[in-house]
Amino acid sequence: MAWFIWAATLKGLFWRFDGVMGALKYVIIGVVVAVVVVIALVLLLQTPHRAPVQYVGSPSGYEAFVPNGQTINYNGQTDPVGDLILNNGTTIYNVIWNGQYAGTIINNHNQIVQLNSQFVGQTDPINNQPYVPLQDLYVIKGQVPVEQVTINGQTYYVIDANNINPADIAGFYTYQGWVSNFVEAMNTPGTYAAGLPGNSPVYDWANITGTLPHQIILYHQHSLNLAGGGLLVLPNETIIPYGIIYSPSGSAFSSFIAPSRVYNISS
Numbered sequence: 001m002a003w004f005i006w007a008a009t010l011k012g013l014f015w016r017f018d019g020v021m022g023a024l025k026y027v028i029i030g031v032v033v034a035v036v037v038v039i040a041l042v043l044l045l046q047t048p049h050r051a052p053v054q055y056v057g058s059p060s061g062y063e064a065f066v067p068n069g070q071t072i073n074y075n076g077q078t079d080p081v082g083d084l085i086l087n088n089g090t091t092i093y094n095v096i097w098n099g100q101y102a103g104t105i106i107n108n109h110n111q112i113v114q115l116n117s118q119f120v121g122q123t124d125p126i127n128n129q130p131y132v133p134l135q136d137l138y139v140i141k142g143q144v145p146v147e148q149v150t151i152n153g154q155t156y157y158v159i160d161a162n163n164i165n166p167a168d169i170a171g172f173y174t175y176q177g178w179v180s181n182f183v184e185a186m187n188t189p190g191t192y193a194a195g196l197p198g199n200s201p202v203y204d205w206a207n208i209t210g211t212l213p214h215q216i217i218l219y220h221q222h223s224l225n226l227a228g229g230g231l232l233v234l235p236n237e238t239i240i241p242y243g244i245i246y247s248p249s250g251s252a253f254s255s256f257i258a259p260s261r262v263y264n265i266s267s
Contacts (some may be wrong), residue, residue, distance in 0.1 A: 053160060055143040061087025062186040065097055065138045065159060066179055067109045072151070074098055074158065080105045084144065084157065085137075085180060087187045092146075092157055097138070099161030099246050101169065105138060108225055108245055112136045112173060114218050126203055127210045134219065134243060135176040139186065141168040141252045170253035171224065171245030173216070175208055182232065182240055186256075190235035193256045194263035200241070201265065212241035219243065230259045238262065 039134050057063040067082040079102045084092040097105055112134055119131045145160040161169075185191050196202060196213055203213055220228045220243065229243040244257055 004102055014266050015220070051148040053145050053147045056084070056086060056146050057091070057140070057143045058087045058187075059142050060076070062183060063087055063140045063142075064179070065095065065105075065140070066136075066185045067097070067105055067136065069109060069113060071106060072096055072156075074151075077102060078106070080109065081156075084146070084159065085183045087183070089180070089184060090239070091180075094154070094156045096149075096156050096158045096188075097161055098158050100166065101138070101161060104247055105136075105171075108136050108171060108247075111223050111225055112219075115222055118222075119215070119218060124211050124214050126214055127206050129206055129211045131215050131218075132208055132211060133176040133245075134169060134173050134215065135179050136173045137179055137182065138169060138171050138248065139183070139253070140164060141241075141250070165250070165252075166248065167250040168252050169248040169250045170257065171248055172242050172256070173219070173245060174240060174242040178208075178240055181244060185232045185238075185240055186235050188234055192233055192261060193230050193259040194233050194261040195230045195259045196241070196263055200263070202241075202263075209239060209241060216241060216243040230256070231263050232256075233263055 064085045066081055066085060067080040071078050071079040072081050073079075074096055075098070077098065079098045080094045081094065081096055082094040086092070116133050120133050122131050123129070124131060145156045145163045147160060149156050149158055172182070202210055204210060216226075217228050219226050225246050227244040227246060229241065232240040232242065234240075249257055
């Protein structure tokens with residue numbers, strides 16, 4: 001009898017122990033599920049919401065990415081942010097350049113900003129005009145693959161630079177206020193690139209056009225990434241001086257990087 005009571009008591013203890021352990025098991029499972037849900041929500045919030053890749057611009061035109069100095073961490077890479085000017089003049093804002101040349105563009109832009117802070121406002125000793133802010137831009141020949149994404153509630157347009165032929169990308173720099181004009185000129189039929197001879201009267205013009213060639217040479221002298229340049233000459237004889245960036249400098253832009261023509265006012 002005593003043995004039966006002891007066995008029954010022991011059985012009751014095991015039953016209660018099993019009940020407690022069962023309850024603990026469900027509590028643990030519930031905690032694990034909650035943690036997994038929280039992690040999934042965090043990852044979902046951090047993961048960009050993507051739209052299908054689309055191609056913008058013209059297959060035969062020139063589009064330009066213009067960095068604004070901001071950067072963003074996208075898919076583990078620090079990328080430059082800026083605007084994308086299309087061949088028809090349309091500007092897309094909040095654009096991320098992702099892929100090849102992203103770091104190069106950041107470095108190039110930082111050098112332009114540093115040189116602007118050093119020289120803008122000083123007087124050109126040749127034409128006695130103040131130096132002006134310059135801006136780098138990265139021209140793409142043909143259409144640009146762009147993906148719309150939402151990051152932390154903000155809509156961005158991501159250029160998939162790895163899907164652009166490196167031969168079709170080149171960097172230039174010119175007066176900040178003429179970047180849109182530069183892109184428009186490149187897309188204007190009849191525009192050509194030309195070199196500016198050292199004895200050209202353009203250097204003496206008391207305006208931004210006359211200042212730019214001196215300033216571009218000055219920036220070239222203070223940077224290993226920036227070179228001298230040439231002029232875009234429009235059909236109406238308007239000229240836009242520009243400088244060349246060593247990288248990127250795709251072969252599709254050889255006529256702009258090494259102009260075969262020489263500009264003179266009588267031409």
